[in-house]
Amino acid sequence: MARVVRFHQLGGPEVLRIEHIDDAEPGPGEVRIHVRALGLNRAEALVRRGAYIETATLPSGLGLEAAGIVDKVGEGIAGFESGDAVSVIPPKSMLSSPAYGELVTYPAGLVVRHPPSLSMEAAAASWMQYLTAYGALIDIAGMRSGEPVVVTAASSSVGLAAIQIANAVGAIPIAVTRTCAKKDALRAAGAAHIVASAEEDLELALREIAGRDGIRVVLDAVGGPIFEPLTAAMAPGGMLIEYGGLSPEPTPFPLPAILRKTLTLRGYLVHEITGDPARLEPAKAFILDHLATGALRPVIARTFPFEEIVEAHRYLESNEQFGKIVVTV
CATH class of the missing domain: 3.40.50.720 (NAD(P)-binding Rossmann-like Domain)
Structure with a gap:
């Protein structure tokens, strides 16, 4: 079983719970990732409070950004194998593909090998x-x-x-x-x-x-x-x-x-970008090229351990941060 973060009612950071669920097998065209770091976004706090353009069906997961190691690949996957260091392009719906967990599964089209020079924390703080x-x-x-x-x-x-x-x-x-x-x-x-x-x-x-x-x-x-x-x-x-x-x-x-x-x-x-492959590919190329050269350098405001997800969300809503909040798993 793997740990995930879920909430059973709308509200402040205190509604977030760490729970255990059965490991899900990756389906055809999917990649399962052992998460090492999560990037937090304001959209996640809005979903948790019921104030976002997307409405949660309770209990619900959260999360748009993750980086980690490929754990297992589904049928029909080429280009990824167990042990690859990867990060995730934010999906259209965080509720159908929540990132807050130890093991997450994503379509291969949303999974990216990031530059080896990039730490897991920086990779999780990049794509959104x-x-x-x-x-x-x-x-x-x-x-x-x-x-x-x-x-x-x-x-x-x-x-x-x-x-x-x-x-x-x-x-x-x-x-x-x-x-x-x-x-x-x-x-x-x-x-x-x-x-x-x-x-x-x-x-x-x-x-x-x-x-x-x-x-x-x-x-x-x-x-x-x-x-x-x-x-x-x-x-x-x-x-x-x-x-x-x-x-x-x-x-x-x-x-x-x-x-x-x-x-x-x-x-x-x-x-608009992530849902259109013709626009996403040049965006990915630009970002990966400039991450590799150091022209783009994620600014991380503060890092929290997974066990302190409630405190991380409190900090997210404090408006005190300069840059990205990252949670390590």
Whole structure:
């Protein structure tokens, strides 16, 4: 039997339980992985609370990211064998393929051999953040060398991934964070400019940084009142890509700026990339190449043992972290 994390009711971190279940055999086209590390995501806390776009059927598992060693392969599998070090592309549904467990089974198409130089912790912290940032900035927005790019919630794992990807292609990452508390850390993480939105005039600061050409691409996870100064600082024909909605306040629709500048406001889910093989393959190649060279380096805020999954989720919801939370198994 193997340990898994499940919850039998919706609620805070305290509803999570470690339980034992029978080992499931991998089916045709599937790979069973002995998990060594898990990457935590805000979506998992939202599912646990019943506030996500996906609704749990109780009791339910959780988890989108894992790294470990191939334990067993199902029929028809080529390219993987027992003992391979692998990590997992986040599935469309964490409820049908939960990662929080000692033994997990995934379709081979979602399993990746990662660079040998990458630790299990770093591998478990890679795919959600880099695929999310790549899909928005490279696949959708076509981010270009030399152009300024605004990244809000910049100290989150996706925010830091976006900063690294911007630097990798020669763009100029502008990090937006709530206060100045994380400015030094963001500068060390590669942000060319940092704006504290609760302490500065965001529109004015962005205009001063970007100059007369303005900002063509904004990657936002926040929503709420920040929409108005963001769009006000954007260039004609610019695109704001929204992938979050962290603000508890209503999000205004900035109609005058959108009309005057012919802006595009674009909702985005990483499933657009992971669910389309034609888009996923170049994304994987970009990420693996840049992980191998060190241009992409997962930032891990803190590591918890599997037995402390409740404490790890409390930390996840504290908003104190800088980067990714990892759980070792």
